Amino acid sequence: xxxxxxxxxxxxxxxxxxxxxxxxxxxxxxxxxxxxxxxxxxxxxxxxxxxxxxxxxxxxxxxxxxxxxxxxxxxxxxxxxxxxxxxxxxxxxxxxxxxxxxxxxxxxxxxxxxxxxxxxxxxxxxxxxxxxxxxxxxxxxxxxxxxxxxxxxxxxxxxxxxxxxxxxxxxxxxxxxxxxxxxxxxxxxxxxxxxxxxxxxxxxxxxxxxxxxxxxxxxxxxxxxxxxxxxxxxxxxxxxxxxxxxxxxxxxxxxxxxxxxxxx
Amino acid sequence: xxxxxxxxxxxxxxxxxxxxxxxxxxxxxxxxxxxxxxxxxxxxxxxxxxxxxxxxxxxxxxxxxxxxxxxxxxxxxxxxxxxxxxxxxxxxxxxxxxxxxxxxxxxxxxxxxxxxxxxxxxxxxxxxxxxxxxxxxxxxxxxxxxxxxxxxxxxxxxxxxxxxxxxxxxxxxxxxxxxxxxxxxxxxxxxxxxxxxxxxxxxxxxxxxxxxxxxxxxxxxxxxxxxxxxxxxxxxxxxxxxxxxxxxxxxxxxxxxxxxxxxx
DNA sequence: CGAATAGTGTCTTTTAGACACTATAAG
DNA sequence: CTTATAGTGTCTAAAAGACACTATTCG
Numbered sequence: 338x339x340x341x342x343x344x345x346x347x348x349x350x351x352x353x354x355x356x357x358x359x360x361x362x363x364x365x366x367x368x369x370x371x372x373x374x375x376x377x378x379x380x381x382x383x384x385x386x387x388x389x390x391x392x393x394x395x396x397x398x399x400x401x402x403x404x405x406x407x408x409x410x411x412x413x414x415x416x417x418x419x420x421x422x423x424x425x426x427x428x429x430x431x432x433x434x435x436x437x438x439x440x441x442x443x444x445x446x447x448x449x450x451x452x453x454x455x456x457x458x459x460x461x462x463x464x465x466x467x468x469x470x471x472x473x474x475x476x477x478x479x480x481x482x483x484x485x486x487x488x489x490x491x492x493x494x495x496x497x498x499x500x501x502x503x504x505x506x507x508x509x510x511x512x513x514x515x516x517x518x519x520x521x522x523x524x525x526x527x528x529x530x531x532x533x534x535x536x537x538x539x540x541x542x543x544x545x546x547x548x549x550x551x552x553x554x555x556x557x558x559x560x561x562x563x564x565x566x567x568x569x570x571x572x573x574x575x576x577x578x579x580x581x582x583x584x585x586x587x588x589x590x591x592x593x594x595x596x597x598x599x600x601x
Numbered sequence: 602x603x604x605x606x607x608x609x610x611x612x613x614x615x616x617x618x619x620x621x622x623x624x625x626x627x628x629x630x631x632x633x634x635x636x637x638x639x640x641x642x643x644x645x646x647x648x649x650x651x652x653x654x655x656x657x658x659x660x661x662x663x664x665x666x667x668x669x670x671x672x673x674x675x676x677x678x679x680x681x682x683x684x685x686x687x688x689x690x691x692x693x694x695x696x697x698x699x700x701x702x703x704x705x706x707x708x709x710x711x712x713x714x715x716x717x718x719x720x721x722x723x724x725x726x727x728x729x730x731x732x733x734x735x736x737x738x739x740x741x742x743x744x745x746x747x748x749x750x751x752x753x754x755x756x757x758x759x760x761x762x763x764x765x766x767x768x769x770x771x772x773x774x775x776x777x778x779x780x781x782x783x784x785x786x787x788x789x790x791x792x793x794x795x796x797x798x799x800x801x802x803x804x805x806x807x808x809x810x811x812x813x814x815x816x817x818x819x820x821x822x823x824x825x826x827x828x829x830x831x832x833x834x835x836x837x838x839x840x841x842x843x844x845x846x847x848x849x850x851x852x853x854x855x856x857x858x859x860x861x862x863x864x865x
Numbered sequence: 866c867g868a869a870t871a872g873t874g875t876c877t878t879t880t881a882g883a884c885a886c887t888a889t890a891a892g
Numbered sequence: 893c894t895t896a897t898a899g900t901g902t903c904t905a906a907a908a909g910a911c912a913c914t915a916t917t918c919g
Contacts, residue, residue: 339652339702349651355704359666360624363696363707387613388603402623402705406696430694430709432627432670438603440619441666443627445694445707545897563882565899570880589897591889809870827909829872834907853870854917 361432361441365410366397366512367425368519369418371451372536372553376486379516380451381496381508382417383481388438389509393496395516396482397444410447418482424535425449428522429515436511444510448519454538456484487520489556527554534598543585543593544568572596625696625705629674630661630776631689632783633682635715636800636817640750643780644715645760645772646681647745652702653773657760659780660746661708674711681746688799689713692786693779700775708774712783718802720748751784753820791818798862807849807857808832836860 341347369380381393396417400409410425425447432443485496485503494513496503505513526532528551534542536550548564572578577599584592605611633644645657660681664673674689689711696707749760749767758777760767769777790796792815798806800814812828836842843863848856 338699341652341702342654346651346654350702353703355626358626358663360626361664361666362619362622362624363627387610388605390606390610399622400625400696400707402625403698405698406694406707409696427694430670430691432664432673432709434667434669435602438605438614439617443664443670443709445696543898560882560884561898562884562900563880567881586890589889590891590895591898593898807871824909824911825871826873826911827907831908850917854919855869855871855915856917857871 361443363400363406364397364442364444365400365406365413366395366444366446366515367410367414368395368446368448368516369414369423369451370448370519370523370536371453371456371484372550373453373456373484373486375549375553376488377520377553377556378484378486379496380418380482380484381498381503383483384509392507392509393485393503394509394512400445406445407447410445414447414449420451420455423449423451426532429518431511431515433511444515446515446519448523450532450535452536452538487516524555527551531598541581541583541585541595541597543588543595545588545593572598625707627664627670628661628706628708629664629670629677630659630708630710630779631674631678632659632710632712632780633678633687633715634712634783634787634800635717635720635748636814637717637720637748637750639813639817640752641784641817641820642748642750643760644682644746644748645762645767647747648773656771656773657749657767658773658776659710664709670709671711674709678711678713684715684719687713687715690796693782695775695779697775708779710779710783712787714796714799716800716802751780788819791815795862805845805847805849805859805861807852807859809852809857836862 341350371378371380380396382396384390384392384394396413398409398413398416400406404412407425407427410427411423414423414425415421426449427445427447430443430445434441436442436444483498483500485498488495488497493505494516495505496507508516523532533547533550533554536554537546544565547568548559548561551564552558568578573580573596578596579599581595581597583595585595586592605614635642635644644660646660648654648656648658660677662673662677662680664670668676671689671691674691675687678687678689679685690713691709691711694707694709698705700706700708747762747764749762752759752761757769758780760771772780787796797811797814797818800818801810808829811832812823812825815828816822832842837844837860841863842860845859845861847859849859850856
């Protein structure tokens with residue numbers, strides 16, 4: 338908290354008028370990724386109001402005056418998906434003049450990662466599981482929320498939903514640019530950050546599960562031997578990850594060792 | 602440019618009132634680095650008005666309604682230093698609620714790199730060269746502008762100016778946090794981006810000059826043989842940099858080969 | 866000559882990539 | 893017995909680190 342150093346300064350602050358200049362609006366938007374059936378998916382919400390009515394956009398909204406931008410991102414994600422406790426990672430701010438036809442809007446963009454298991458857990462019904470839906474909170478602008486598979490085609494990105502297929506131009510505002518930036522950054526980050534762990538369903542996991550996450554994010558297979566060696570050097574040798582002693586048969590007939598990450 | 606798809610939507614946009622909600626202000630701030638006498642320097646401007654009067658801050662200011670955030674950053678840098686054509690690189694947005702005591706301000710932070718030669722070139726007088734001053738344009742908030750050497754001490758960062766020495770708490774707002782983030786990112790980026798080239802004085806340079814830039818940014822020496830090898834593999838073999846054929850004796854008695862980067 | 870950078874050769878270590886092979890348990 | 897993952901050993905290639913050595917030119 339800032340303390341004025343002189344009476345003069347206290348007076349200045351007391352009479353300062355923040356309304357002198359016209360201001361842009363600021364939003365926090367969250368690109369929520371998840372992995373379903375070994376394919377990258379992103380959450381999109383169908384816009385029920387103008388502009389870009391019927392187009393699809395990331396969860397997000399205006400930054401309130403009493404919350405930080407980071408808090409706004411977490412709040413919007415939570416409000417529009419019902420999910421809580423998902424960390425968000427800021428990756429860029431998009432400030433072109435005409436990106437919103439209503440008015441000047443500057444968007445601070447975040448990415449976040451959802452373990453697939455949390456998808457069905459809270460939706461609570463079979464339909465939701467089948468269709469990769471999540472319960473969007475009803476609101477002015479949120480008519481429907483779905484996870485779309487991201488597929489890279491020769492004409493650009495396509496978004497394969499449970500009921501429909503979108504092209505790049507079906508995204509609202511400049512969200513296709515935001516998504517492309519997020520994807521590039523995620524692919525670059527995945528090898529030397531702990532993002533991959535955020536996709537895992539359980540705190541106990543097998544090396545195979547982690548490998549599948551990395552392969553899905555990067556879009557190409559990893560060599561099994563090398564992946565295990567790097568895992569051993571980077572996490573086991575340093576003590577960041579320990580073997581639990583339990584065995585898992587989720588992915589294979591042969592029981593696999595499970596591991597757990599220590600201290601976040 | 603966005604085109605409404607229906608008359609209804611055109612009406613909506615026409616009557617949309619952007620003034621409904623209170624909005625934060627948005628600034629673009631630029632951390633301008635340069636290298637003088639083999640030491641990292643950063644440009645700080647002394648604040649002439651409240652709040653943080655007498656403290657030092659990065660060049661920056663409010664984003665106008667008719668310019669993008671990137672343009673605002675470039676404009677502020679140009680206005681407050683007289684320098685033009687310096688590319689700016691966005692690296693983070695700082696949106697804590699209380700970072701400015703006047704009002705809610707969200708700051709989009711950029712970093713930029715100034716070749717040392719441009720410092721003296723435009724200042725035009727000996728005093729400026731001696732003191733690492735640059736001509737700050739007179740304004741409400743800009744009383745004085747200086748480059749400070751960044752020195753890492755046990756108590757944190759110190760800023761060694763031509764006439765004075767600052768501590769972390771002499772920086773205004775949360776600018777010390779912004780600077781630390783910029784430094785960390787720059788150190789991480791320097792090996793695999795072309796940032797190092799931006800510090801070079803001339804389009805023709807020697808390997809030694811490039812090595813000194815990298816050493817200064819990272820704060821530790823590079824092995825000469827390995828640096829030359831990496832340079833050869835990364836830039837010469839790929840054709841990104843070519844040998845000019847000219848020789849330089851700027852740094853050594855023995856003439857050194859000079860190189861030039863192709864296509865930006 | 867000493868000082869300071871220019872430039873090359875080479876040995877070693879580390880890391881990454883590739884591939885062969887055996888193990889386990891369900892169907 | 894087939895299949896899919898579990899897990900190890902090892903050969904090779906590429907990259908990084910370390911160090912020795914010679915070259916050039918000014919003062």
